Amino acid sequence: MIDRNLALALVQAAMAAPELPALGHGARMVATYAQLARRAGSLAAALRQRLRLVPGDRVAIAARNTPEFIEILYGIWHAGLAAVPVNAKLHAAELGYILDHCGARAAFVGRDIAAALGAHAPAGLERAIVIGGDEYAALMTADPAPIIARARDDLAWLFYTSGTTGRPKGAQLTHGVLDVMSRAYLAEVDPVAPGDGLLHGAPMSHGSGLYIMAHVANRGVNIVPESGGFDAPEIFALLRGWPRSSLFAAPTMVNRLIECAADFPLDHLRTIVWGGAPMYVEDARRALDRFGARLAQIYGQGESPMTITRLTRAEIADREHPRWIDRLASAGRAFGAVDVMVADADDRALPADAAGEILCRGGAVMPGYWRDPQASAATLRGGWLHTGDIGALDAEGYLTLKDRSKDVIISGGSNIYPREVEEVLLRHQAVREVSVIGRPDRQWGEVVVAYVVGEAPASELDALCLDAIARFKRPKEYLFVDALPKNNYGKVLKTQLRARDASRAQTPQSMPPARGPT
Ligand code: AMP
Numbered sequence: 001m002i003d004r005n006l007a008l009a010l011v012q013a014a015m016a017a018p019e020l021p022a023l024g025h026g027a028r029m030v031a032t033y034a035q036l037a038r039r040a041g042s043l044a045a046a047l048r049q050r051l052r053l054v055p056g057d058r059v060a061i062a063a064r065n066t067p068e069f070i071e072i073l074y075g076i077w078h079a080g081l082a083a084v085p086v087n088a089k090l091h092a093a094e095l096g097y098i099l100d101h102c103g104a105r106a107a108f109v110g111r112d113i114a115a116a117l118g119a120h121a122p123a124g125l126e127r128a129i130v131i132g133g134d135e136y137a138a139l140m141t142a143d144p145a146p147i148i149a150r151a152r153d154d155l156a157w158l159f160y161t162s163g164t165t166g167r168p169k170g171a172q173l174t175h176g177v178l179d180v181m182s183r184a185y186l187a188e189v190d191p192v193a194p195g196d197g198l199l200h201g202a203p204m205s206h207g208s209g210l211y212i213m214a215h216v217a218n219r220g221v222n223i224v225p226e227s228g229g230f231d232a233p234e235i236f237a238l239l240r241g242w243p244r245s246s247l248f249a250a251p252t253m254v255n256r257l258i259e260c261a262a263d264f265p266l267d268h269l270r271t272i273v274w275g276g277a278p279m280y281v282e283d284a285r286r287a288l289d290r291f292g293a294r295l296a297q298i299y300g301q302g303e304s305p306m307t308i309t310r311l312t313r314a315e316i317a318d319r320e321h322p323r324w325i326d327r328l329a330s331a332g333r334a335f336g337a338v339d340v341m342v343a344d345a346d347d348r349a350l351p352a353d354a355a356g357e358i359l360c361r362g363g364a365v366m367p368g369y370w371r372d373p374q375a376s377a378a379t380l381r382g383g384w385l386h387t388g389d390i391g392a393l394d395a396e397g398y399l400t401l402k403d404r405s406k407d408v409i410i411s412g413g414s415n416i417y418p419r420e421v422e423e424v425l426l427r428h429q430a431v432r433e434v435s436v437i438g439r440p441d442r443q444w445g446e447v448v449v450a451y452v453v454g455e456a457p458a459s460e461l462d463a464l465c466l467d468a469i470a471r472f473k474r475p476k477e478y479l480f481v482d483a484l485p486k487n488n489y490g491k492v493l494k495t496q497l498r499a500r501d502a503s504r505a506q507t508p509q510s511m512p513p514a515r516g517p518t
Contacts, residue, residue: 004154014034045143060083085157181305193244352395450475
């Protein structure tokens, strides 16, 4: 078996360039490659010998962005285990569901999350280790263990995406998938040289974390802001001390960066990669005005991480090109590692410019969902990943995303699945029907709005949500109506509802200001 363990890259970096900085926390360098590799090796030894975990076991990580995330991730891989990074903003009940579903035997958690998890911890979870706590420090004292060999098809990262059924599904990202993804990024989006920085402003459990491997492979520096989250002035302040740095940012984050950019020098900024949600063309133009040829775009999803299409720096900056605006409005062209097709309901390729579902296949696509053969078969039918996104390919291969067929709401860079919120609201006795939609919002991308048939007080609906789901998923406004628009089969027509909501928005007196995600 050829060893494909992703953790080999860290071991090799430590041998080739032991003194090179590997990890930063705020302005400080906290580990060289030799130090990071040693800590990952120690943690791997402790996981195997003290916690008695065996290759293939799942280990969860639930914390705000923290530098330890990287040594934990590589320690897990070094020991032949699989990582399950979980969004720190989830409600404890949601976290408990994921821990149970993936069968995690151990979890590394932030202090606040450890306290909240309590009764929601599943029976199979043997250990919840507080990151930075005494037990954590003790694990780090083990003598480093040799790396455990892994094959391409072995599970490396279980990436939970909330499904339309309201229950999260675990996309199985193997060592092979993450290897293809990282190589594709380095070859087609951003070559990384030793010492180049990556600033983790977006969540490391999700978008930003996937960039770690490419930067370790090419010996860049992963830098975690002290705030553990996204704060535009903090990002610019970090750039002072970390030259040649890049970051991944959701479009709403790019907008916030544009607002502050004038106050800071940009010489140290290498690339802003945007993705995860659609960007309005006007915003892309403003970003280009501010940042120049430092922008790239990626379109991917958990099931084909970071790797469906990409719009390069040169394409974004080529204002003289006759089709520049069309290209700017698109998500670019397919990565070399995947085939992309736009298909009709029977999976037949559609002609240029016709809209249909976006399908994708290739080395970056997951082999299936964890313990969900039905959803895996449906999503991967015919050997193609069915993305659930609607788009069109033009004659030159540029893909424009039209809509998300799954009606996902993306607010402040986080995905919110309407059905999950609807199910909670329907628990109220006075709610007869409900439909949740996203309303475009300049600051947050979208905000959650609930259309309710029934007499329930908004405060009681809010309380129900606070009790069951993450705060950021809570509707920012409840609108009480006599009936919801429906088709002949009784299915609620969300498109009509969104249109109705948009026309209300043009009557300002009827719209209270929207609260942002909290
Ligand atoms: P996730 O699996 O949570 O990463 O969410 C993936 C979804 O985000 C995709 O299926 C798209 O709907 C959306 N998305 C990702 N990248 C882009 C992009 N560059 N432009 C528009 N939407 C995007």
